[in-house]
Amino acid sequence: MIFTRVKIYSDASVSMRVKFLLFIFIILLSVKAFSQKQNISLNFKDVTLERIILEIEKQSEYRFFFEQSSINLQPKATIQIWNATINEVLERLFNNTPYTYQIIDQHIILSQGKEVVPKNINNESYRTVKGTVTNKNMETMPGVTVMIKNTYTGTITDRNGQYKIEVPLNYDSLVFSYVGMMRFEVSIGKKQHIDVSLEPEIIGVDEVIVVGYGDQRKSDLTGAITTIEVDGTRKMPVTGFDQALQGRAAGVLVTSTSGSPGGGTSVRIRGIGTVNNNNPLFVIDGIPTDDIRFLNMSDIDNVEILKDASATAIYGNRGANGVILINTKKGKPGSPVITAESYFGVSDVWKNPHMGDSKQFATISNLAVKNGIESEGVGAYQYIEEFNNPDNYSGGTNWWKLITRKAMVHNQNVSISGGNDMNKYLMSLSYLSQDGIIKGSEFDRLTFRVNNEYKLSDKITLAFNTNLSHAKRQTISEDDLDGGIVFTAIVLDPITSGAERPVDDPIRVKYGEFSRWYESVYSNKFNPVAQIGRSINSWTQLRFFGNLSFNYDLTKHLSYHSTFGMDLRHSDYDNFLPSFWMDSDSKNDINSVSKDSGKNTDWVYENTMTYKQIFKKNHNFTALIGMTTEGGKYEIVQASKRNIPANSDYLRYLSAATSDPNVTGEVSDYGLISYLGRVNYAFNSEYLFTASIRADGSSKFANGEKWGYFPSLSGGWRISNEKFFSALKLSDIVDDLKIRLGWGQVGNQNISDNAFRTLIAGGDTRRYLFNQSIVQGYAPINLGNKNLTWETTESTNLGIDFNLFKSKLTGSLDFYKKQTKNMLLKLPVPMSAGLPDSPWTNAGEIENKGFEFFSTYHNKWKELNFSVNLNVSSYKNTVLSLGGGEPIMGGEQRLGYTTKTMVGHPIGEFFGYIVEGVFQNQHQVDIANALSAENIYYQDFLTRPGDFKFKDLNGDGRITGEDRTFLGSPHPDFTYGINLFAEYHRFDISLFLQGSQGGEIFNVFKYYTYQNTGYFNSPANMIEKAWHGEGTSNTQFQISASNANNNLRPSSWYIEDGSFLRIKNLQIGYNLNKRLCQKVGISECRIYIGGQNLFTFTRYSGLDPELADLSGSPLNSGIDFAKYPQARTILTGLSIKF
Known part of the structure; x- marks a missing residue:
């Protein structure tokens, strides 16, 4: 027997009741407040019963349930009634029909005839069955309908999710149903206590999600919006939710700028659109912010990521880099619910640097001096006598071990929530403490x-x-x-x-x-x-x-x-x-x-x-x-x-x-x-259209340039509702299929507050001598630009949403093009101008093109529930214009600039010389020198066997700055995330994998660790890898204190593959027996163990392949600046509800 709730337009009906309109945080989550004193007015003549029931649902919180095979709602009826109670309305409506009804809380169960209990039930031959109904998060569910199969007898779970029902002995099955959840049937057997966990019926189709300044059914969305499953992030040992986003959404690249406790992240939505700050706008309960480190992870209820301009244009100037909407938890009607959560963990270094010990250092140092003297023919480098017997040294000082430690992390959170029809509340208190794996950080x-x-x-x-x-x-x-x-x-x-x-x-x-x-x-x-x-x-x-x-x-x-x-x-x-x-x-x-x-x-x-x-x-x-x-x-x-x-x-x-x-x-x-x-x-939820416009006036621009206008248009076509699609007879495979197309423009004003003004300042450094006295002076500290205007990003998005195999497989595929125009950047000025800072200007265009794929498969086999979530994304970044200006050099180090941003190339591409190999003998050096003009050497007059041979790109027979070229890009080919979940009885396990494929790293560490001058230590395997005779190596130059050939110049030798696969999170949980818990006053109790950053598979030789510049500049992306590495954490936790 199938009970069906008459379909209503949930976004409209809910809005009529709770008037949830606009802006994120005031979402009334699953409003269960109910009052039988609601008055209903109806005025219909000769319309179907279905139409009247729809109106009753619209004006009230009642929902109808019935057996499709026995209830026909097509007969027409006439009813005129004003300000009546639900009982009065139902009595009038069904008085002359063959149907009867039963009201259980806000549920109205329709049945055929005047019986709600089967005739063959012997009132003396029954047993009592009771239990608790929860969702997959082990949260109790009030209002769940519990029916005896093949009867009209049932009950509803109370505010604590508990039920009690009298079941005839000759009936052996209960059916549990709830709007938005999968119908669940269970055999009674000899059991007197049956606890049930309901699964979501279909992820995302009729779900109401938050959009800018409002909400909308997900099935009717026309923009590119991703919903984050926050349940798997709340118990991660991180200090900010932005860190927990890593790998969980297609098109969202999150990298840690520092592994230190409380460290920041770099969040990139659909590539890099500017040379300035690319972080998105965060909106928490309707308030925009750029820093969410204050937010308690346990307070987060839901998260939506707005990615394309058709979704973000409503935020105008703040939406150029995407928008992340975060809503915190709200109270629900019912008895007070107290939740206590706690976890404790130990963190350590997941990868240690493999540097030489004292013996190796002494050996390499004197070998470098020896080879350096032979190279330059002078005694500029001196032996250290005690190094002649390196066996006299033990391991020496392990500096890395001295500064690192096993660090503790713990988090405690307690909350209380509840309320009634008139007042809903939630209060929470949390404390997080995290020590860093490097001493002195916490x-x-x-x-x-x-x-x-x-x-x-x-x-x-x-x-x-x-x-x-x-x-x-x-x-x-x-x-x-x-x-x-x-x-x-x-x-x-x-x-x-x-x-x-x-x-x-x-x-x-x-x-x-x-x-x-x-x-x-x-x-x-x-x-x-x-x-x-x-x-x-x-x-x-x-x-x-x-x-x-x-x-x-x-x-x-x-x-x-x-x-x-x-x-x-x-x-x-x-x-x-x-x-x-x-x-x-x-x-x-x-x-x-x-x-x-x-x-x-x-x-x-x-x-x-x-x-x-x-x-x-x-x-x-x-x-x-x-x-x-x-x-x-x-x-x-x-x-x-x-x-x-x-x-x-x-x-x-x-x-x-x-x-x-x-x-x-x-x-x-x-x-x-x-x-x-x-x-x-x-x-008819088939043809969808959205249009928006926003006008922004900003104080950051001069008069005449203050206003920016940002429109968007988007549409959707639900193909699966078309008649021709039904003729394809794919209904057993395709449940829902929708195409989306969107276009829009958004702005960016991420510049200093007074960029259009020229400012002057005084101070100690601006004093001067006048009439033999020190006088306070003033000087310009910037050069204003009154012609500054809005940076604008225009994007186009084509997407497909699908729902297959009875909602077991859902997902989306998006293709996008995003172009930034009038890019705001600082133009270099000559030092002779005397300005400490470069002026802002509008110059340049950048384009990002890419795709995103997201899919979820969930199923149930006997008592095993499992799901697989996969997201994959890729983008190509290209600079289209720099406003006629020179290329932008970046990534400056002691060895020089390491990146170059140029038209036709991505932002921050690595730049330098190409290493062809190592000169194996003097003959090869002589051949190279012979290609040069008279008295000019191919590289240097001191170049010798064992030195790098750099590639002559312009063919002039010598190595100069003109032979530098692009060496690789820090932008990955694609990124991905895989989330696996399984639940069996009271056990559950989740595994989250994060990966990045392609994208190079400039390992600037090599400049210091391969100098061989004795100033810095060297890798432990340097002697084995370095060239030490003809044919011994064609990838690593000779150990030498001399750098006459400038082997350490920026080159392809520094470039390494930055691909990695990381076991980001693993968690195993167990839910204690509820009956045992309830004996001590606890309604739910879950214990778990888990790990964060457990293993990383990568070929990168540095500490961590996941790199982001601490300053957030895209000009320095992919350069290893000796970042504080991420920690590996093992933890155990407990969650209790009262």
Whole structure:
């Protein structure tokens, strides 16, 4: 027997009840509030029963269920009734029909005749069956219909998801059903307690999802929007949700800029569209922001990613790089539900650098000196006598081991939620603490959230969402190839001791300190252990993030929505540099302290009106108009002083320092006003159309350039509803098939607040002598450009959504083209201009073309539920124009520029010389030199066997800068993610794989570790790999302290394959027996173990193939700057509900 709920237009009916219109966070999730006092008015003449039932569902929260084979709703009826109760309406409607009805909560069960209990039931021959119904997340489900199979007898689960039903002995099956969930049938047998877990019926087809300033059925979407399954991310040991997004959405490339606790990420949606910041806009509960590190992962309810311009144009100037909508959890009607979650984990380094020990260092150093002398014919390099017997050395100092550790991570979260028809609430408190795998780095965050919604009347709803957080981050110097902790610990020689000075050392007795700079074999070196142990670099932030919203249903179809949100941040940056030993004879006696105190105040005020109506059953129309204003102010004060009496923890304050005070400050603000509109139309859910327009006026541009206009158009065609498609008889295979086409324009104003103005400033560096007195001077600090205008991104998207095999296989395929015009960038100016910064201008065009594929397969075999999720994406980035300017050089290192951005090539492509091989003998060197003009050498007059041979591209017989070329791109060929899930009885397991194929890495580490000058350590296998005679190697030059041939210039030798496959997350869980849990007052309990970044399969020789520049610049993508590596974490957790 199949019970069917009469199909209604859920997006319209829900909006008529809860008036959820506009902007993300006020989504009333699965509203179950119910009141039998609702009044219904009907005025129909000679229409079908189906049409009348549709109207009843539209005006109320009642849903009809019936057996299709026995109930015919096509007969016509006439009914006129006003302000009547549901009982009065049903009595009038079915009075003269062969049908009877039963009301169970908000469910109305129709049946044939006047019986709801089969005639063959003996009231004395039954048994009691009870249990609990949950979803796949083990959350209890109130309102689930529980029916005895082949009868009209049933019940509904209560607010705690529990049911109790009397079942005749001659009936042996129960049927569980709920809107949006798969119907589940279970055999009773001798069981008296049956717990059931329901699975989603179909992922995404009739699901209502959040779009810009509203919601829409996913089946009616015409834009490229991806929904993130957040359940698998909440228990990941990361500090930010952006980190949890890695590999989970097609077309979204997320890379970690730093593996340190609280570190940032680089998020790229559909490629790189500008040489500036490419991160998307985050919108949390309707408030835009660029930093989501304050957000508690357990508070997140759902996430949508808007990718193409037809979806993001409604956000105008903020949508050029895509939009990520995040909605936090809200309360639901019912008894209070208390949830407690906790996990503890241990993190360590997943890959250690393989550098030489003391014996290898000594051997390589003297071998390099020997070969260097032979190369240059001079005694510029001296042997170190003790290195002549390298066997005298033991392992030496392992600097990497000294700075790394096993680190703890733990997270606790407790929440309470509930409410009634008039008030719904949620409160949560969480604490996250994570130590870094490198000593001296840690992150702590305390978060408190309150979300409330008040229904003041049938028409007025008031809601507020607030989040208060306090975060503290201790950092180390990283991403630095001159003084960074990671870099120094890898390259510092193992001969130098890493311990404190001996107790009997009079210098230590006097000062008791590490040497910050150690006197090593060849020179004084930066001491990473001293830097960690003595210096302080900390960031502290107190943040308020929240909004207040008001919703008023003006009429049945028209509603008004207003919201005001604020993001207040107060951040302090504290730095302390102690006095330290520079070498064995001299000491830096002056310590210093500095403090930066910044305050950000950002606000947004939005007002929208939405009209929704269904005309003549098949015409679904929605219109939105609105106005938004937002603004912000940034203030910072920076102060520093020197000379604190001692390096004591109690004296590391500005007030304790006695000399060289310096105080600076800065203030900037911005404003934005916008007007927006959107129209959605759907005919029979078959032909779909969306159009939007937004006008933005920004304070960042001069008069005449302030306004930008951003339109979009998109349409959809549900082919599976066409008659010709039905004739193909594919209904057993294809459940739903839709084609989407969209076009739109979005803007970008991501520049400094005063870029169009020329600013002047004073300060100590601008004083001058006038009339024998020091006078404060002023000078320009930038060059304004009043012609600056909006950077515009135009995109076109073609997509296909499919749903196959009874909803077991769903997915989408998208092809897109995205072109950025009037790109905002800084033009280089001559140093003679005397400007500290280059002016902003509009110059250049960039194009990204690509595809995205996403698919999910889920099925059930006996008691095993399983699903497979796959996403694959690829893009090609091309620079179309640089406004007639010169190519942009980037990735500057000691060895020179390493990237070049040029028309016809991708942004930040690697640039340098091509290594053809290694000169094996002098004859080969002579042949190469013979190709050059007289008295000119092919590479250098000191080139000899064992040196690299670089390719002469221009054919002039010599190697010059003209022989440089493009060496490879940091952009991957494609990226992918695979998510596997299985559930059997009370066990569940999930496995998530993240991968990237193609894309090169410029391993700049080699420049330092292959110098062989004794200043830096070398790889442990260098002697085996290096050329040491004819035929021994054609890929690695000879070990030599001389670099006369400039073997270390930027070249293809640095380029490595950046492909990788990473086991990103593995989790195994077990749900304890509910009956046992309930005996101690617990409704649900789940325990789990898991791991993060367990294994990485890659051929890259560096620490981590997943690279992103700390500054976020695309000009430096794919360059290994000695980034803080990601940690491998093993954890265990517990989740309890009361």
